[in-house]
Amino acid sequence: MSYGIYIGRNLTADGHAWLAGYGDEPSSHWLEIVDRADHAPGSTITVGVGPDSDMPGHRTQIPQAPQTARHLRVSYSYYLGVPAPITNGGLNEHGVAVRDIWSTSCDALIEMTPQDQTGPNYSDLARIVIERARTAREGVEIMAALIAEHGYSCYGGNSHIIADPEEAWVVIQFSGGKGLWVAERLGADDIRASRPGYVGVVPLQPDETFLYPDHFIRTAVDLGWYDPASGAPFDVNAIYGDGKGPWEGVAWVEAEMRKRAEAGPITFADVCWAIQTEVLTGDTAGYGQVVPLVHPAHPDLRMMWHAPVGPVTAPLVPVFLGQTEVPDEYAQHRYLTTGEAHRFLDRRKEDKDPDTVSHVPQGIEVADSAVYQFKRLMHLAFQDEALLREVWDHWRLMEARLAEQLPEVLRSAEILLDAGETGLARRVLTRESAAWLAAGLEDCRALVAAGHARLRMRDALNRNGKPLAPAQLW
Structure with a gap:
């Protein structure tokens, strides 16, 4: 289902906007750095959903861009049969950040969706935007053009927040096979949470x-869902969506962030809290991302704060666009990766069935899995309120110390980049991020060992098959 929140720059202590969120998927997640690439004329990419998807369709080929941008993203291996690898977005070298968030269409649109639907799916749209867009507005235009030319494959509707340092857009894509979408601009004074993505009343x-295709209003009129002569407002959510308006959790977190903005500028810690609080974040949150929307002196200095699982019990740690690799512990592992249950790190049957060989490199699989260890810590903490508070305090202190160290690291890299020493700058960024990620994992192991010993000694390990977790609003 996923969750995203945008905070406009006029409301923040740092003077820039923020985009934060997480993905809700029951599969493996891993951090990736994808380099800029040039593509030969005539190159294509495969998009859409297959016949095994929950809402089936056909995979098709569409043209690839001549060049794709360097970007950071989190990928995962399964959601409702959408072909892997899947992504909810990330951050590119131009400063465009994307978050995908589920947004259901009305039942009537879902029912009229063709069984042979074609065109980019939600993940394709997110990936293509971070590969191609130079501004948030261009990201909207790219999505619009793709849907108009190639169609849209869905599992019931979806949305994205596309942001850059100047503005953000909420973009809703609708089921039905009719090429329906709508986009709302967010600016410097806005706070917008999405779960699900929401757009309300739009002008005619x-x-x-507000942007939408030429047939957006006319389609509702033709279907008998809207009468312009009535003078009624065109409420997108009521006509094409679930009709529920902003959900309770969205209203709650937006109100909480408004209170913080009124009490004083919203801080980095406030932004992190919006995706860390146990009121909103639990086991379904597959990871966490917080992106400062800025234009640094060099693209390599763009960065995001990353947590390998839901950040209620994990730290957000800086990763940089300029770093050259992701530590093996934070790369893709077989843990929770769809399809790995029937594969082996063994090639003896490869000739008869290539799918018997694991997709995860053996050298990475022998490293520890950060996702696995942090999931252990999460479920220990969810069994003990005192441990949850201890873990929370530990990670928040770590984040505060990293925030203090971050400017010096960025300044060091900037000096090297100014001098034309790109290789040395990338080495600094890679080394510092890797050290911080390693320290977080080391502390996680220690907290897991202590927490498990504490609960085991008290006979407090939950073995009844009914998981414990803080109450959430969604």
């Missing part, structure tokens, strides 16, 4: 705040 003609 597109303007600088």
Whole structure:
């Protein structure tokens, strides 16, 4: 289902906007750095969903861009049969950040979706935008053009927040096979949470705040869902969506962030809290991302704060666009990776069935899995309120100390980049991020060992098959 929140720059202590969120998927997650790439004329990419997806369709080929941007992203291996690897977005070298968030269409649109639907799916759209867009507005235009030319494959509707340092857009894509989408602009004074993605009343003609295709209003009229003569507002959520308006959790977190903005500028810790609080974040949150929306002196200095599982019990740690690799512990492992249960690190049957060989390199699989260890810590902490508070305090202190160290690391890399020493700058960024990620994992192991011993000694390990977790609003 996923969750995203945008905070406009006029409301923040740092003077820049933020985009934060996480993905809700029951599969493996891993951090990736994808380099800029040039593609030969005529190159294509495969998009869409297959016949085994929950809402089936056909995979098709669409043209690849001549060049794709360097970017950071989190990928995962399964959701509702959408072909892997899947992504909810990330951050590119131009400063465009993307978050995918589920947004259901109305039942009537879902029912009229063709069984042979084609075109990019939600993950394809997120990936293509971070590969190609130079601004958030261009990201909207890219999505619009792809849907108009190639269609849209869905599992019931979806949305994205596309942001850059100047503005952000909420983009909703609708089921039905009719090429319906709508986008709302967010600016410097806005706070917007999405779960699900939401757009309400729009004008009857597109303007600088609301964009949609030419047939957007007309389709509702033709279906008998809207009468312009009535003078009623065109409420997108009521007509094409679930009709529920902003959900309780969205209203709650937006109100909480508004209170913080009124009490004083919203801080980095406040932004992190919005995706860390146990009121919103639990086991379904597959990871966490917090992106400062800035234009640094060099693209390599762009960064995001990353947590390998839901950050209620994990630290957010800086990763940089300029670093050259992801530590093996944070790369893809077989743990929770769909399909790995029938594969082996063994090639003896490869000739008869290539799918018997694991997709995870053996050299990475022998490293510890950060996701596995942090999941252990999460479920220990969820069994003991005192441990949950201890873990929370530990990670929040770590984040505060990293925030203090971060400017010096960025300044060191900037000096090297100014001098043309790109290789040395990337070495600094890679080394520092790897050290911070390693320290977080080392502390996680220690907290796991202590927490498990504590609960075991008290006979407090939950073995009744009914998981314990803090109450959430969604």
